[in-house]
Amino acid sequence: MVFAAVLMIFGGFMAIFEGIAAIAKDDVFVATRNYMFQWNLTGWGWIHLILGIILVAAGFALFSGAVWARVLGVAVAGLAMIANFMWLPHYPFWALTLIAVDLFIIWALCVAPRPGNT
Template sequence: MSPWAAWVVFAGVMLSIVGILQVTIGIVALVRDDLFAVDASRLLVAPSWTAWGWIHLVIGAAQIVVGLGLLAGTSWGRIFGVVLAFLNSLTNLAFLAAFPVWTALIISFNMITIYAITAHGTEVRPDYD
């Protein structure tokens, strides 16, 4: 395993952490939508908080699974890791008015994850010796 494999491990951990954060915000949107400072109609895309909650919950759960697949060195983990990090960034961009700082952090975590996977994704592969 090369020294660059740490980037891929970092990406897998970050993908899982961002997934956990997304699941958390999804649950908050489903259960306590009164905690959000803005009305859902002020978002870039204006569905209800329940719809946003389910979107964040599903993407977050998928990110957790894909993060674990990335840590295992699977090729589907690399492919879906980039796709989910990109989708999560787009989703959070539409969510920007509700939590600007949170959203900026999540998007930056996603961009670092995409870099790590695309630049060094092949460095971690399972050994079948």
């Protein structure tokens, strides 16, 4: 469970940094044309920022063994995976890295024993 919490905090902070960079209209990102999920960069930035904040908060709550944090972590990590998949044309390496982190978060939350069942 600690592994999942640390990954959630790490993945959340990475999503927050990604969101801040997109909101600030950083020159790091690639502008693609004719992409199916084409929103402006600021919109994507806000999505990643919000998902990152929720992941960090749920990650810290997971240290106390809160079951709601576990459920919220699986749901938000799944949403973050989808958002990063749609983010692939803007920054492929970063998106693939965060997809892998989110996948490990979901795996760790699903296989960890319940508190009291050791």
